[in-house]
Amino acid sequence: MNIHEYQAKQIFKKYGVPTPKGIMVESVKDAVKAAEQLGGPVWVVKAQIHAGGRGLGGGVKLAKSIEEVETLADEILGMTLVTHQTTAEGKLVQKLYIEDGADIKEELYLSVVLDRKLEMPLIMASTEGGMNIEDVAANTPEKIITVPVDPAIGFQSFHGRELAFGLGLTDKDEQKNIIRFASKLYTLYMENDAEMIEINPLVKTGKGEFIALDGKMGFDNSALGRHPEIAAMRDLTEEDADEVEAAKYGLSYVALDGEIGCMVNGAGLAMGTMDTINYMGGTPANFLDVGGSANAETVAKGFEIILKNPKVKAIFVNIFGGIVRCDRIANGIIEATKITDVNVPVIVRLDGTNAPEAAEILKNANIANLIVGDDLGDGAAKAVAAAKGE
Amino acid sequence: MSILVNKDTKVIVQGFTGKEGSFHAEQCIAYGTNIVGGVTPNKGGQTHLDKPVFNTVNEAVKATSATVSMIFVPPAFVGDAVMEAAEAGIELAVIITEGAPVKDMQMAKAHATKHGMKTLGPNCPGIITAEECKIGIMPGSIFKKGNVGLISKSGTLTYEGANQVCNEGFGITTAIGIGGDPIIGLSYNQILPMFEADPETEAIVMIGEIGGDLEIQAAKLIKEQITKPVVAFIAGQTAPKGKTMGHAGAIVSGSAGTAKEKMEALEAAGVKVVVSPAEIGKAIAEVLAKK
Numbered sequence: 001m002n003i004h005e006y007q008a009k010q011i012f013k014k015y016g017v018p019t020p021k022g023i024m025v026e027s028v029k030d031a032v033k034a035a036e037q038l039g040g041p042v043w044v045v046k047a048q049i050h051a052g053g054r055g056l057g058g059g060v061k062l063a064k065s066i067e068e069v070e071t072l073a074d075e076i077l078g079m080t081l082v083t084h085q086t087t088a089e090g091k092l093v094q095k096l097y098i099e100d101g102a103d104i105k106e107e108l109y110l111s112v113v114l115d116r117k118l119e120m121p122l123i124m125a126s127t128e129g130g131m132n133i134e135d136v137a138a139n140t141p142e143k144i145i146t147v148p149v150d151p152a153i154g155f156q157s158f159h160g161r162e163l164a165f166g167l168g169l170t171d172k173d174e175q176k177n178i179i180r181f182a183s184k185l186y187t188l189y190m191e192n193d194a195e196m197i198e199i200n201p202l203v204k205t206g207k208g209e210f211i212a213l214d215g216k217m218g219f220d221n222s223a224l225g226r227h228p229e230i231a232a233m234r235d236l237t238e239e240d241a242d243e244v245e246a247a248k249y250g251l252s253y254v255a256l257d258g259e260i261g262c263m264v265n266g267a268g269l270a271m272g273t274m275d276t277i278n279y280m281g282g283t284p285a286n287f288l289d290v291g292g293s294a295n296a297e298t299v300a301k302g303f304e305i306i307l308k309n310p311k312v313k314a315i316f317v318n319i320f321g322g323i324v325r326c327d328r329i330a331n332g333i334i335e336a337t338k339i340t341d342v343n344v345p346v347i348v349r350l351d352g353t354n355a356p357e358a359a360e361i362l363k364n365a366n367i368a369n370l371i372v373g374d375d376l377g378d379g380a381a382k383a384v385a386a387a388k389g390e
Numbered sequence: 391m392s393i394l395v396n397k398d399t400k401v402i403v404q405g406f407t408g409k410e411g412s413f414h415a416e417q418c419i420a421y422g423t424n425i426v427g428g429v430t431p432n433k434g435g436q437t438h439l440d441k442p443v444f445n446t447v448n449e450a451v452k453a454t455s456a457t458v459s460m461i462f463v464p465p466a467f468v469g470d471a472v473m474e475a476a477e478a479g480i481e482l483a484v485i486i487t488e489g490a491p492v493k494d495m496q497m498a499k500a501h502a503t504k505h506g507m508k509t510l511g512p513n514c515p516g517i518i519t520a521e522e523c524k525i526g527i528m529p530g531s532i533f534k535k536g537n538v539g540l541i542s543k544s545g546t547l548t549y550e551g552a553n554q555v556c557n558e559g560f561g562i563t564t565a566i567g568i569g570g571d572p573i574i575g576l577s578y579n580q581i582l583p584m585f586e587a588d589p590e591t592e593a594i595v596m597i598g599e600i601g602g603d604l605e606i607q608a609a610k611l612i613k614e615q616i617t618k619p620v621v622a623f624i625a626g627q628t629a630p631k632g633k634t635m636g637h638a639g640a641i642v643s644g645s646a647g648t649a650k651e652k653m654e655a656l657e658a659a660g661v662k663v664v665v666s667p668a669e670i671g672k673a674i675a676e677v678l679a680k681k
């Protein structure tokens with residue numbers, strides 16, 4: 001789960017990680033009030049969306065007067081921001097963060113992520129702050145310093161020295177400041193089960209202090225149960241409405257551009273089914289994993305979500321039952337045809353646990369539009385043909 | 391022969407008396423797995439599925455000499471359960487539970503390694519040596535005995551792959567689901583050499599997914615160490631690019647982890663790569679016919 005910059009900075013403050021003062025607002029009126037409260041003399045008006053590259057997209061602007069804050073807030077609120085991390089349609093800006101300007105001497109980069117190979121958190125830093133860090137990694141990898149921290153020993157001073165010297169800091173106070181900053185960041189990463197923290201840019205001020213000018217945070221969904229205060233930061237308006245609706249029923253759904261709706265158990269087989277459809281000359285309309293606890297209700301819901309997409313010309317149900325029992329899926333398909341108007345051909349391939357029972361159920365149900373697929377290849381071929389009207 | 395487990399392997403179940411643990415332990419026993427007992431705190435001394443229940447893994451190991459534990463405890467307790475198994479002298483922990491916090495798995499895996507315990511999973515279907523020993527949640531009936539080893543990140547693609555191999559008239563030595571979580575136990579590069587060393591395994595099916603770079607590492611290992619034919623499928627060629635917020639993850643893995651990149655690396659290592667999982671069975675028939 002990802003959160004907004006203003007929320008990340010609330011967490012930073014709790015751990016003593018320095019950030020500029022700021023206030024989140026949802027209207028132009030409140031933006032002006034926030035600017036007055038902060039006092040100036042300069043403010044930054046920042047769009048709050050879950051994507052990077054906001055500055056380049058025109059979502060982050062500097063204001064030198066209250067009037068300018070008002071003008072900019074009016075301009076940015078309600079705009080649809082397109083960045084390299086959003087879809088082509090972009091994201092609607094519904095929240096702003098009004099922030100004090102900072103004394104910027106240098107812009108650096110600092111992040112904490114999980115290193116899957118080392119299986120421990122990794123602190124990354126670079127002198128090339130404010131830039132697209134992927135470009136830095138590709139063009140000048142030597143400018144990225146990486147310091148893994150073994151959770152068994154935690155963040156030690158030597159980790160901090162690696163960072164300080166790596167960033168070329170020679171002033172002893174500056175060294176001390178960055179070590180303290182990184183230590184706090186590591187603590188908050190671990191204590192909150194974060195997946196990643198990225199600060200870009202991290203600012204060095206004229207006084208040699210370090211301030212988080214930006215803040216992105218993502219969390220391990222599996223650990224949200226023990227962090228109710230973070231789970232409460234979830235912003236559903238940042239997520240796809242159909243995906244959220246599907247998740248309520250234990251379905252994992254992602255919309256795509258094609259014509260063949262897919263309902264599959266297991267993420268791997270779901271992707272494999274999409275690949276097979278593509279290989280046979282068709283186009284998948286979605287990814288849908290019904291999960292391990294699929295029953296008649298969830299299957300019916302899956303049909304409803306798939307059929308909301310007007311591009312869908314056929315549905316391919318591909319189930320290899322392990323924990324999932326095929327008879328339950330078969331009953332779900334029958335249920336779905338009662339609740340929703342299934343007006344496209346449905347190709348069903350059921351294999352594994354209780355597959356013979358399922359075949360019997362479907363045979364007796366006598367549903368028009370229903371085509372049986374013998375195996376994955378046969379089912380996909382029939383789905384592709386059905387979508388083409390053959 | 392087979393790898394890691396066989397009909398003599400003594401298995402205990404952590405989370406034995408819970409709903410999931412009970413259901414699947416019963417299926418494993420019916421398949422022929424030598425389940426010698428289980429662990430559920432405060433239920434020690436009871437009997438469940440005709441097997442003894444213990445309060446701790448330590449007690450269970452002392453009483454039964456079990457070497458493998460199948461773990462079904464709820465997600466929040468997985469880390470604890472793995473570390474307990476490691477200290478009790480278990481040699482392999484098969485972690486079925488889905489949704490274990492990543493931080494817990496970092497700690498647990500490091501601790502397991504320290505105690506010389508191998509782990510599989512979490513969030514995996516488990517391991518099965520055909521017609522001998524099933525430790526996991528896969529439908530046992532599809533795994534016929536044969537000469538093909540199978541490793542997969544995905545559970546349902548494990549079933550799909552094994553089913554196709556068997557439908558072509560071949561069978562499985564051992565099939566292993568390694569799981570796709572950020573932190574996993576045994577992976578391709580530990581398991582592939584085991585299949586290479588197993589005299590009964592004549593070909594290997596390897597099923598991967600987009601994300602991470604385990605398949606790229608496997609390609610390097612295959613090129614250097616594996617002489618047996620390998621058939622591979624990478625799921626997610628048509629998957630949409632993940633919605634990322636920061637870029638940090640992609641840099642750490644050193645690659646974008648796309649299906650294309652993985653398929654090319656495997657092909658360059660001499661692996662027969664199929665573009666659809668529907669082709670796995672045929673590809674195995676082909677590589678075995680050439681031998």
